[in-house]
Amino acid sequence: MTSTSVTDEVPGPGRRPSLGGDRAGTGTGRLGDRLFGGAAVGAGLLVIGLVTLIGLFLLWKAIPALAGNEANFLTSREWQVSGDHPRFGIVEMLWTTVAASGIALLIAVPVGVAVALFITHYAPRWLSRPAANLVDLLAAVPSIVYGLWGLRTFGPTFVPVQEWLTAHLGWFPPFSATSISGSGTILFIGVVLAIMVLPIVTALSREVFAQTPVSHVEGALALGATKWEMIRTAVLPFGRPGVISASMLALGRALGETIAVTIIVSALAQGTPWTWSLLNGGETFASRIANNAAEFDSPQKTGAFIAAGLVLFVLTFVVNAIARVVIERRKAFSE
Amino acid sequence: MKIQRLGQVASVALMGSIALTACGSDNNTGTAAGDSSSSSSSAASDCPTGTLDAEGSSAQKNAIDEAIASFQEKCAGTTVNYNPTGSGAGIKQFLAGQVDFAGSDSALKTTPKDGKVEADEAAKYCGSPAWNLPMVTGPIAISYNVKGLDTLVLTPEVAANIFDGKITTWNDKAIAAVNPGVTLPAEPIKVFFRSDESGTTENFTKYLAAAAPKAWTAEPGKSWTGKGEGKEKSAGVASAVKATEGGITYAEWSYAKDNDLSIAQVDNGSGPVQLSGEAVGKAVAAAKPDGEGNDLRLKLDYATKEPGAYPILLVTYEIVCSKGKDAGKAALTKAFLTHFASAETQKSLEDIGYAPLPAEVQTKVETAIAALS
Numbered sequence: 269m270t271s272t273s274v275t276d277e278v279p280g281p282g283r284r285p286s287l288g289g290d291r292a293g294t295g296t297g298r299l300g301d302r303l304f305g306g307a308a309v310g311a312g313l314l315v316i317g318l319v320t321l322i323g324l325f326l327l328w329k330a331i332p333a334l335a336g337n338e339a340n341f342l343t344s345r346e347w348q349v350s351g352d353h354p355r356f357g358i359v360e361m362l363w364t365t366v367a368a369s370g371i372a373l374l375i376a377v378p379v380g381v382a383v384a385l386f387i388t389h390y391a392p393r394w395l396s397r398p399a400a401n402l403v404d405l406l407a408a409v410p411s412i413v414y415g416l417w418g419l420r421t422f423g424p425t426f427v428p429v430q431e432w433l434t435a436h437l438g439w440f441p442p443f444s445a446t447s448i449s450g451s452g453t454i455l456f457i458g459v460v461l462a463i464m465v466l467p468i469v470t471a472l473s474r475e476v477f478a479q480t481p482v483s484h485v486e487g488a489l490a491l492g493a494t495k496w497e498m499i500r501t502a503v504l505p506f507g508r509p510g511v512i513s514a515s516m517l518a519l520g521r522a523l524g525e526t527i528a529v530t531i532i533v534s535a536l537a538q539g540t541p542w543t544w545s546l547l548n549g550g551e552t553f554a555s556r557i558a559n560n561a562a563e564f565d566s567p568q569k570t571g572a573f574i575a576a577g578l579v580l581f582v583l584t585f586v587v588n589a590i591a592r593v594v595i596e597r598r599k600a601f602s603e
Numbered sequence: 604m605k606i607q608r609l610g611q612v613a614s615v616a617l618m619g620s621i622a623l624t625a626c627g628s629d630n631n632t633g634t635a636a637g638d639s640s641s642s643s644s645s646a647a648s649d650c651p652t653g654t655l656d657a658e659g660s661s662a663q664k665n666a667i668d669e670a671i672a673s674f675q676e677k678c679a680g681t682t683v684n685y686n687p688t689g690s691g692a693g694i695k696q697f698l699a700g701q702v703d704f705a706g707s708d709s710a711l712k713t714t715p716k717d718g719k720v721e722a723d724e725a726a727k728y729c730g731s732p733a734w735n736l737p738m739v740t741g742p743i744a745i746s747y748n749v750k751g752l753d754t755l756v757l758t759p760e761v762a763a764n765i766f767d768g769k770i771t772t773w774n775d776k777a778i779a780a781v782n783p784g785v786t787l788p789a790e791p792i793k794v795f796f797r798s799d800e801s802g803t804t805e806n807f808t809k810y811l812a813a814a815a816p817k818a819w820t821a822e823p824g825k826s827w828t829g830k831g832e833g834k835e836k837s838a839g840v841a842s843a844v845k846a847t848e849g850g851i852t853y854a855e856w857s858y859a860k861d862n863d864l865s866i867a868q869v870d871n872g873s874g875p876v877q878l879s880g881e882a883v884g885k886a887v888a889a890a891k892p893d894g895e896g897n898d899l900r901l902k903l904d905y906a907t908k909e910p911g912a913y914p915i916l917l918v919t920y921e922i923v924c925s926k927g928k929d930a931g932k933a934a935l936t937k938a939f940l941t942h943f944a945s946a947e948t949q950k951s952l953e954d955i956g957y958a959p960l961p962a963e964v965q966t967k968v969e970t971a972i973a974a975l976s
Contacts, residue, residue: 347826348826350716350824350825350826419842420842424846447793447832448832449793449832449847449850450843450846450847452832452834452843530835531835531839534798534832534833534834534843535798535832535833535834536832536833537796537827537828537829537830537831537832537833538826538827538828539830540830549832549833551798551833559798559799559835560799560800562661562688562689562691562692562799562800563689563690563691563692563799563800563801563825564691564692564695565691565692565694565695566716566719
């Protein structure tokens with residue numbers, strides 16, 4: 269929900285004046301104007317109300333559990349939520365979630381932008397439409413399918429890549445060897461998530477690139493720019509805020525992805541030594557909550573998991589806020 | 604433009620009518636079910652009609668599905684729904700009045716947990732004592748995947764040390780000592796555990812703690828306290844072992860069978876025992892009753908030295924109100940459980956990886972079901 273607000277910021281030269289026009293239009297007293305204005309305001313308030321209520325619900329359920337927690341919630345690696353002396357902390361989930369989503373973005377953004385450029389500027393007309401539709405189709409695949417495909421088909425073929433990394437780059441902490449066998453690693457989760465968020469990056473970037481003013485494109489070409497130089501000087505700067513908001517939307521999806529991660533990832537046993545390796549297992553916020561949801565038998569336990577959900581909520585919120593700041597800066601810079 | 608508009612209007616109208624009919628049919632089935640269940644209470648035959656909802660343990664899912672299929676074949680017009688959401692969720696829904704009975708891997712607790720005593724809560728909800736009826740016994744198989752190693756014997760101590768990460772290679776001296784004459788490969792042992800909280804983990808750790816108290820010192824519980832790599836649910840651990848050379852895990856028998864995994868024999872002190880329905884029945888028969896009267900909670904003796912008894916198992920109980928809150932539902936519950944507990948149904952469970960209740964326990968369960976009202 270918070271991410272929608274970011275996409276609203278996708279700039280379009282055509283859109284800005286029309287927004288202004290809308291605002292002026294609400295002043296007239298025509299019935300249609302009032303109805304539409306009222307409906308729009310109502311929808312906006314409803315969403316704001318919903319997000320606030322979700323936040324309050326999370327807080328309300330989490331606070332009693334947090335009060336009973338005997339370990340540091342933010343820094344502890346333990347997760348002992350039942351019994352009289354609950355000790356739990358989120359640092360491990362935070363690391364797995366952020367690391368996997370980070371890898372997903374590192375892969376999905378460059379590839380997504382390249383695909384969008386291909387569709388808008390390189391592909392012949394007859395190919396660009398079907399190619400765009402095919403990429404959009406990726407977004408329609410249910411995440412359980414990605415999970416099963418990742419576990420059974422893609423995972424085994426990815427194992428040699430991981431083995432190569434540990435053999436050749438094992439001295440570098442993120443690629444050091446761990447006890448995890450097979451593909452249940454943070455790195456692999458990141459790769460699968462990248463495929464899942466690719467259509468989001470591509471679809472939004474495509475829309476923005478397609479709106480590059482023709483005068484900019486033709487100007488660049490007229491000055492003797494090659495196609496690549498034209499894209500670098502006209503299309504990419506114009507589309508940058510759009511690409512950033514697309515990435516943030518994708519990041520939101522990656523942070524919250526549940527079932528595919530739950531199926532693929534290997535959880536760590538309590539007390540496994542800490543490592544920075546991306547080839548280690550772990551659980552994300554969403555996967556741990558989903559995996560244990562069936563056994564929420566006491567308010568204490570439920571509260572602990574909801575507190576973890578609250579952190580995810582705040583994390584998404586912060587990510588979106590940062591994106592907003594970045595986009596605002598870019599706008600000021602480009603105008 | 605006009606045509607497009609018309610089309611839109613038409614599609615909205617269509618959607619509306621679909622939504623309305625959906626509501627209508629919902630109401631119809633609701634009243635139909637109500638009617639039939641009230642009429643069934645007066646009929647009091649073997650086959651009351653109506654709908655029964657149950658929820659709980661996923662360990663007994665396949666067993667209860669089998670029983671439901673044969674029950675519905677026998678009694679046309681009855682529907683039994685079982686939602687395998689987990690023991691905790693089942694008990695919670697039962698106490699909230701959402702389902703007619705719950706399936707749970709452990710009997711209702713009689714000691715306070717988080718300030719509440721489950722058994723008292725259930726009695727309060729039912730207005731009569733709630734009974735735990737052992738119905739499905741699911742052996743837990745220690746399954747492994749090692750090329751060329753067809754038979755493997757484990758003692759509780761060796762198993763505990765493997766699952767606690769103290770024994771890390773297959774050719775460890777401790778394993779070799781209980782497997783004379785077997786060639787063990789020099790490869791690492793990969794332990795897989797259930798990453799979700801589960802009754803299987805609870806019963807397996809209870810076994811390790813009871814049979815090898817020196818080697819397994821952690822408190823048994825639903826979340827794993829040993830070492831290894833966590834996978835989601837029974838299907839996850841079983842397929843992980845299948846895909847990993849040197850892997851070992853604990854899982855319900857059916858999952859080990861379905862994935863063609865090798866199953867270790869267990870030696871509790873009176874010789875290695877191969878997992879079979881009969882061997883499990885012996886262990887269940889050796890269990891002591893722990894409840895009063897028809898509340899048939901069992902106290903399993905995991906450390907049993909009974910020859911030929913396979914000691915690692917979990918018993919799934921059906922938790923019911925001894926006096927039903929709704930006469931129609933009570934009659935239906937009674938009919939279904941009678942069918943489930945019958946020797947014939949129990950026998951049919953062995954093919955799908957469960958062990959039938961041994962005769963003496965089965966008779967007790969039938970007596971208890973007959974006393975339900």
